[in-house]
Amino acid sequence: MSAYDEDLAAWATEQAQLLRDRQFAQLDTEHIAEELEAVARSERRALATCISGLLAQLLAGQYQPERRSAVWHATIRAQRREIRHLLSESPSLAAKLQEPRWLDVLWSGAVAEAVTETGLDGFPATCPWSIAKEVLADEWLPT
Secondary structure, three states, X not given: OOHHHHOHHHHHHHXXXXXXXXXXXXXXXXXXXXXXXXXXXXXXXXXXXXXXXXHHHHHHHHHOHHHOOHHHHHHHHHHHHHHHHXXXXXXXXXXXHHOHHHHHHHHHHHHHHHHXXXXXXXXXXXXXXXXXXXXXXXXXXXX
């Protein structure tokens, strides 16, 4: 069993030191590549979770206007701030906002969450809003 399998934190510290010491031949390159890819997936998942949650809140507010409380508004503002933060930390993630298939998956998750939260059914099959111009715009709310 390798150090990678036994203690990920110790392995990562060791690999970082090997890089700093320029001991490239001793690096566990396959596992380093896997971990770097995992970081990218994690960042994409974080963005997806925030956007899907925001969409669900917007849906709930549109279909149940009585849900539009101060807490609802604060939740939407917080989600938008988190999305902006994620995009500022990893600008390459903005490209995901242009991928129809990815957005469809997020929309499906948002609809499922909105159905659970509201008990309603019959939400649109596709997102009726522009992600960039509406969903992420600070002052925009569905009518």
